Amino acid sequence: MADKRHNLIRNIMTLAAIYAIIQLLISFDIIDQHLQLNLFLLCINIILAVSLNLITGFTGQFSLGHAGFMAIGAYVSAVMTLKLHLPFPLAIATSAVSAAIVGVLVGIPTLRLRGDYLAIATLGLSEIIRIIALNIDYIGGASGLADIPRYVNWPWIFAMTAGTIIIIYNFIHSSYGRACIAIREDDVAAESMGINIARYKILAFTIGAFFAGIAGSLYANYFYFLKPNAFGFMKSIDILVMVVFGGLGSITGSVVGAAALTLLSMVLQDLPTLRMILYALLLLVIMLYRPQGLLGNAELSWKLLKRGDKDATATNGK
Amino acid sequence: MPPLLTANDVSKNFGGLNAIANVNIEVHPGEIVGLIGPNGAGKTTLFNLITGVYIPSGGQLKLHGEVEVDLAKASPHEIAGMGIGRTFQNIRLFKEMTVLDNVMLAYHVHIDYSLWDAIFHTPSYTKSEAELRRKAVELLDIFDMADKKDIPAKNLPYGQQRRLEIARALALQPKLLLLDEPAAGMNPQETADLMRLIMWIKDRFNLTILLIEHDMSVVMGICQRIYVLDYGKLIAEGTPEDIKSNPQVIKAYLGED
Numbered sequence: 001m002a003d004k005r006h007n008l009i010r011n012i013m014t015l016a017a018i019y020a021i022i023q024l025l026i027s028f029d030i031i032d033q034h035l036q037l038n039l040f041l042l043c044i045n046i047i048l049a050v051s052l053n054l055i056t057g058f059t060g061q062f063s064l065g066h067a068g069f070m071a072i073g074a075y076v077s078a079v080m081t082l083k084l085h086l087p088f089p090l091a092i093a094t095s096a097v098s099a100a101i102v103g104v105l106v107g108i109p110t111l112r113l114r115g116d117y118l119a120i121a122t123l124g125l126s127e128i129i130r131i132i133a134l135n136i137d138y139i140g141g142a143s144g145l146a147d148i149p150r151y152v153n154w155p156w157i158f159a160m161t162a163g164t165i166i167i168i169y170n171f172i173h174s175s176y177g178r179a180c181i182a183i184r185e186d187d188v189a190a191e192s193m194g195i196n197i198a199r200y201k202i203l204a205f206t207i208g209a210f211f212a213g214i215a216g217s218l219y220a221n222y223f224y225f226l227k228p229n230a231f232g233f234m235k236s237i238d239i240l241v242m243v244v245f246g247g248l249g250s251i252t253g254s255v256v257g258a259a260a261l262t263l264l265s266m267v268l269q270d271l272p273t274l275r276m277i278l279y280a281l282l283l284l285v286i287m288l289y290r291p292q293g294l295l296g297n298a299e300l301s302w303k304l305l306k307r308g309d310k311d312a313t314a315t316n317g318k
Numbered sequence: 319m320p321p322l323l324t325a326n327d328v329s330k331n332f333g334g335l336n337a338i339a340n341v342n343i344e345v346h347p348g349e350i351v352g353l354i355g356p357n358g359a360g361k362t363t364l365f366n367l368i369t370g371v372y373i374p375s376g377g378q379l380k381l382h383g384e385v386e387v388d389l390a391k392a393s394p395h396e397i398a399g400m401g402i403g404r405t406f407q408n409i410r411l412f413k414e415m416t417v418l419d420n421v422m423l424a425y426h427v428h429i430d431y432s433l434w435d436a437i438f439h440t441p442s443y444t445k446s447e448a449e450l451r452r453k454a455v456e457l458l459d460i461f462d463m464a465d466k467k468d469i470p471a472k473n474l475p476y477g478q479q480r481r482l483e484i485a486r487a488l489a490l491q492p493k494l495l496l497l498d499e500p501a502a503g504m505n506p507q508e509t510a511d512l513m514r515l516i517m518w519i520k521d522r523f524n525l526t527i528l529l530i531e532h533d534m535s536v537v538m539g540i541c542q543r544i545y546v547l548d549y550g551k552l553i554a555e556g557t558p559e560d561i562k563s564n565p566q567v568i569k570a571y572l573g574e575d
């Protein structure tokens with residue numbers, strides 16, 4: 001019990017420290033506009049990767065439609081703030097809920113499908129969302145929406161990213177999360193242990209879509225402008241790559257994966273061709289030498305780091 | 319005493335194949351009932367019918383608890399919730415999950431905290447999980463596996479994987495336990511231990527057990543009554559003594575010396 005409280009305090013301290021340090025760096029302009037943009041993009045990618053990992057890594061449902069949920073969040077938020085002049089907190093909440101509702105509606109018929117079939121159905125869904133956006137003049141059609149008010153700052157991004165990670169982590173470490181993992185491991189056995197498979201698949205899908213909606217809203221109200229092609233097939237693949245790179249079934253893995261691939265894109269920004277080649281090579285290397293992803297299904301933690309220290313001292317001592 | 323489970327004229331066809339044809343079975347509370355027969359006789363199909371994996375083509379399957387339930391109309395997870403636990407012929411553990419999590423998962427139908435509690439790790443979550451954990455460890459202790467609780471289930475030796483499947487089914491707190499070849503692949507020592515274990519858990523958890531087994535020492539040793547299936551038809555039923563001397567069973571399954 002005392003140990004648990006100790007951990008909680010340490011985690012809160014760590015989060016507060018990360019928040020404060022970056023806030024200071026931004027205030028003193030050490031993190032300039034360009035770096036800040038990439039930092040915010042990184043956080044949005046973390047939200048996307050962690051929420052997709054819940055669907056694909058933990059529950060085992062291969063989804064290629066995550067960009068679609070993000071698009072719903074982005075457009076809902078943009079319309080509410082730009083056209084209807086509503087406050088941002090209301091916009092972000094509505095974005096998340098809208099994406100979640102679409103998640104439920106789509107989840108009910110498609111989650112009977114498995115593997116490749118589900119991937120194709122979810123891919124189709126996100127393309128439908130993109131093409132609908134492309135054809136509605138009210139939201140700008142192909143040219144998109146511009147001059148969306150910028151409400152997103154570091155406190156918003158930080159709170160949403162930390163919130164996503166904590167909530168999904170807590171979910172996974174509950175009986176509900178165990179039910180999702182059991183479905184991934186063996187759906188027949190899960191059902192015979194009283195797990196309503198359809199219900200938990202839809203639940204995971206809905207929670208994943210909810211957070212993708214939040215990511216979309218943050219994206220829209222930070223980057224001023226939106227266009228449907230930002231949410232194409234390649235965006236879904238991008239998110240999936242982060243999840244696979246970090247490790248299916250590891251939340252910290254998704255964080256590491258999102259960070260690594262966002263930074264790689266940033267560094268290679270001026271060399272777009274080389275970027276795609278390196279990207280492909282990196283994936284090949286990972287698939288060949290570490291197919292379970294960087295972290296597999298393990299989590300980075302203080303305990304692990306400490307144990308690493310102890311192991312290191314033990315070997316050094318010999 | 320009224321029966322706990324009844325199969326009345328139950329049939330199951332796969333296309334033109336009658337996997338189960340007009341089978342009648344009764345299992346009474348507190349019994350250990352054996353189900354034997356040659357490979358392909360329809361034993362596992364009958365288990366799948368009872369647990370709702372398959373829907374019968376004809377006849378009635380009923381569970382008589384506090385209320386009578388038509389098993390043909392319930393889905394597998396509902397049937398599990400009503401108190402029928404099972405193990406599988408080809409072990410189906412949650413391989414990447416720890417031994418403890420395998421057992422804790424099976425308590426899911428009994429958890430008393432909401433999704434909200436889970437997401438925010440409220441005191442009600444913390445209390446429930448601690449209690450669950452204690453119960454799961456206690457159960458593993460009965461199976462002599464408490465020391466292995468934190469390793470992935472796939473790393474257990476074969477015999478222990480079979481035992482973990484039984485432990486997992488017990489966590490569901492079933493009234494009726496279906497065991498599909500629990501002794502398959504075990505050596506005589508392990509089999510003897512398993513028999514003692516089955517007898518012990520039956521009394522300890524107030525169970526009724528229906529078991530499929532090819533090892534005659536197990537079937538004859540612990541079952542009070544035995545049903546014999548051959549080509550989907552029931553060819554005999556009775557006490558182990560009756561079955562051993564039944565000419566039809568000897569011809570179809572046991573073999574003549």
